[in-house]
Amino acid sequence: MSSSLRRGVLAASALVLSIASLSACAAGNSAQTLEVKPDNAATSVGDIKLQNINVITQPDQKTEGPAVVTGRVFNNGRKDQELRSITLAGKNVPVKLAGAKGAGKIVVPAGGAVTLGGKDNASAVLPKGREGLKDGEAQNLSFDFSSTGEVKISAYVVPAKSYFKEWGPSEAAAPAAQPGGNAKPGASAPANPSGTPAKPGATPAATGSPAQNGQQQPAGH
Secondary structure (H helix, E strand, C coil): CCHHHHHHHHHHHHHHHHHHHHHHHHHHCCCCCCCCCCCCEEEEECCEEEEEEEEEECCCCCCCCCEEEEEEEEECCCCCEEEEEEEECCCCCCCEEECHHHCCCCEECCCCEEEECCCCCEEEEECCCCCCCCCCCEEEEEEEECCCEEEEEEEEEEECCHHHHHHCCCCCCCCCCCCCCCCCCCCCCCECCCCCECCCCCCCCCCCCCCCCCCCCCCCC
16 A cells, blocks of 8 residues: 555544544533433442432422422333332331322333333322421432332432422312301302292292192193
8 A cells, every 4th residue: 555545544534533523522421412410319229220319399398298209210120120118218208109190009110111200100109298308408218129129319309390390299289178168159049938948950839829829720620
């Protein structure tokens, strides 16, 4: 190979490497491209990987109501694993687990994943969401799986605002109406001639004789 040809090959190789390096920097260092969400907890133990774990409370610090644990659970093993429980370190707060659409257990399929939180997904609900939880603090959680066992992770407690709004708990329910309370406007039944409220759809009772009420007696009787 001539020296001029070798120089041409080397120059072309250098150009290709330069372009590849620039492309890698443009695509690889962007958090948006990598879909990285900063400060969201992640860990792996055995076949189980936890990602983007958060404890999401009511949007208002003073609002009573449930909180939820959200995130993604991956199972890289060859058999299904059940998420049997989630506990909060140092707090006697129960976590109620339910499968997708609120039915059954939470089972992470082999080679698959389960999403916690959000519409129609599996759920992990803390009915007493404000008991010992403060927005902005880090909370130690323990996930217990049927094969892997305990997987510990520290996650942030955040209110259901901004990005977390659609993943957060439902708002606290309004207080139930007290028995014997005031009736809603327009709900009163009309009164009959005796002054006693008539039942909805009932015909008011007639008074007096049939003739007085415009009713004619059958002839011959």
